[in-house]
Amino acid sequence: MKIAVLIKQVPGSDSPLRLNPAGDWIDENVVAYEMNESDSYALEEAMQINERSGGGEVVAVCMGPDRVQKIIREALAKGADRAIHIKENDHGETDPLVIAKVLSEAVKSEEFDLVLSGLQSDDLGMGQTGVLIGEMLGMATATLVMATEIQDRNIKVKRELEAGWFQWVTLPLPASLAIQSGLNQVRYPSLKGIMGAKKKEIKVVEKSDLNGGDSKQSLTNLHIPKAEKRTEMISGEADQSVGRLVEVLKSELRVL
Amino acid sequence: MDILVYLENNNGKIHRISLEAVAAAQSLGSELGQSVGAIAIGEGAEILGAQASGLDIAEVLTVSGDQLNTYSADGYSAALAQIIESESPQYVFAGHSYQVRDFMPRVSAKMGIPFLSDNIAVRVENGFPLYTKQVFHAKLAADVTASSSPCIVSFQSAAFSSDAIESGTAAVRSVNVTLSDSDVRTSSEEPFQESEGGVDLSSADIIVAVGRGIGKEENLPMVEDLANALGAEIASSRPIVDSGWYEPFRQIGSSGQTVAPKLYIALGISGAIQHVVGMKGSKNVIAINKDPGAPIFELADFGVEGDILEIIPKLTEAINNAKS
Known part of the structure; x- marks a missing residue:
């Protein structure tokens, strides 16, 4: 199979996060970036599909400024065969339709059998890109994918429904799948992989050379949300905190 | 109608998250002086239509057909796109459910209209709605706005209370869409559960x-x-x-x-x-x-x-x- 995996670099779940002095974006200087969680599962699934079906090519596709080369290298070290970096100058476009159009333009001529993406990004969480690209490239789509099985020119996927239900869906290839976290065990790059990654091709495409169309939605007024509740914060030594908690459980919540 | 709400079928009933979207539409509609309608798709559309006829909205549309008997992203997105085309709402509201995440982006890409997904609130400024969205692991929030019409907007579970929904009477109208078998490329098996809950x-x-x-x-x-x-x-x-x-x-x-x-x-x-x-x-x-x-x-x-x-x-x- 010839498989494109869309990967995005996002602030890690434990990363410090604050607004920049202008207040219009996060302060990128303090952020610890990493590969979006569900994207790393998508990458792993792409490699496993090709290992199971006897070969093919996995191409990591990533949009963003120079800093995203870090996760591109990581994808190559883990086993992606080559990469396409769509280079932006700032922190990036936020309209999913524009993002999907740019990515579609970048991968169209490659005629991939499969496009795999993470279900949603941990930064903006629009949760649309893989499906938008599927529609734009005329592919069948499935989301919340928890397992995959190649069957000749079809792919059968286990989709997660709500409240603990699942469903098997069969799609003809080419198809675009949005992968749910947790469907496989993500591998670590080997030393050999890290060394080998240096020789692999990273094709750099300028985003400005791809026509994404006009932005139709905008994201503004980034702010720290107001707390929904009055929270009594308890800090200090563990023994003191535990003392206060037992008091709360006993006299305020009356569960002891 | 001006605001069209997608009603999802959850085992023969309107999904709770869709009712929350109706509550959001009623609230925005009364503030902007706009009418609210709803749409149910598929085999159970008439049953859902009957349930929605007790809501304080202008009308309920139902659409069914051979290609819509079971859910598919292909079929539902094609049907909804045709209905948005013919009914010309300014806003399409939905709950941000797993099904909506699965097919609604296709409607957005088919029609080239924005999909503002997973919002937790809406407010009106200068006559235009601004939606609030949680971003960056919910550590930050932002305002999201559409610069073209129509637009699709989905709301996170429990962003609105379905208790806030206004009852009334709504007319039910069956509408037609044109689909062929080749429009639906996927086939799906019966849903199943992997493990029975050991504790409630x-x-x-x-x-x-x-x-x-x-x-x-x-x-x-x-x-x-x-x-x-x-x-x-x-x-x-x-x-x-x-x-x-x-x-x-x-x-x-x-x-x-x-x-x-x-x-x-x-x-x-x-x-x-x-x-x-x-x-x-x-x-x-x-x-x-x-x-x-x-x-x-x-x-x-x-x-x-x-x-x-x-x-x-x-x-x-x-x-x-x-x-x-």
């Missing part, structure tokens, strides 16, 4: 929930000791289930159970949206986390900043002493 978390008074912060499986017995001391049920966030440490029925959140106990103790759970939607109805929340910026503290009545591995055993001991 929804009736538990106290839930002790554990997340990624526990670190490793060997640390779980201390959580079980704490739960025993409190007479609580044990639950978890998704990463714990993904690691195979607990059965899926213990998972709280959008892909697991929704609970509303008297007391919810969140241990090492950061408070990602996907988890929070399953527990934010809890009467009291205690959160213990080493990261003072963890979004779980936003919903906590009592928040302890600290290392759960150190605090849990001490808390269990102190509770046992307090009881004896």
Whole structure:
């Protein structure tokens, strides 16, 4: 199979996060970036599909400024065969339709059998890109994918429904799948992989050379949300905190 | 109509999250002086139409056909796009359910109209709606606006209360779409459940929930000791289930159970949206986390900043002493 995996670099779940002095974006200087969680599962699934079906090519596709080369290298070290970096100058476009159009333009001529993406990004969480690209490239789509099985020119996927239900869906290839976290065990790059990654091709495409169309939605007024509740914060030594908690459980919540 | 709400079929009933979207539409509609309608698609469309005829909206549209008997992203997106084309609403509202995530982006791409997804609120400024969206692990929020019409907007579970919905009478109208068999490329099997729930978390008074912060499986017995001391049920966030440490029925959140106990103790759970939607109805929340910026503290009545591995055993001991 010839498989494109869309990967995005996002602030890690434990990363410090604050607004920049202008207040219009996060302060990128303090952020610890990493590969979006569900994207790393998508990458792993792409490699496993090709290992199971006897070969093919996995191409990591990533949009963003120079800093995203870090996760591109990581994808190559883990086993992606080559990469396409769509280079932006700032922190990036936020309209999913524009993002999907740019990515579609970048991968169209490659005629991939499969496009795999993470279900949603941990930064903006629009949760649309893989499906938008599927529609734009005329592919069948499935989301919340928890397992995959190649069957000749079809792919059968286990989709997660709500409240603990699942469903098997069969799609003809080419198809675009949005992968749910947790469907496989993500591998670590080997030393050999890290060394080998240096020789692999990273094709750099300028985003400005791809026509994404006009932005139709905008994201503004980034702010720290107001707390929904009055929270009594308890800090200090563990023994003191535990003392206060037992008091709360006993006299305020009356569960002891 | 001006605002068209998509009604999702949940086992023959209108999905709760769709009713919440109706409440959002009614609220925005009355503020902007705009009419609200609804649309049900597929085999059960008429049943849902009958249920929605008791709502205070202008009309309910139903659409069915051979290609729409079972859900598919291809079929539903093609049908809804044709209806948006013919009915020309300014806004299409929906709950941000798994089904909506699966097909609504196709409608957006087909028509070239924006899909503003997973919002938690709407307000009107200068005659235009602004939607609030949580971003960056819910540590930040932002305003989202559409610069073209029509637009599609989805709302997170529990962003609006379905209790706020206005009752009334609505006319039901059956509408037609043109689909051929080749429009639906996928085929789906019957839905199934993987594991039967061993415990009914929804009736538990106290839930002790554990997340990624526990670190490793060997640390779980201390959580079980704490739960025993409190007479609580044990639950978890998704990463714990993904690691195979607990059965899926213990998972709280959008892909697991929704609970509303008297007391919810969140241990090492950061408070990602996907988890929070399953527990934010809890009467009291205690959160213990080493990261003072963890979004779980936003919903906590009592928040302890600290290392759960150190605090849990001490808390269990102190509770046992307090009881004896």
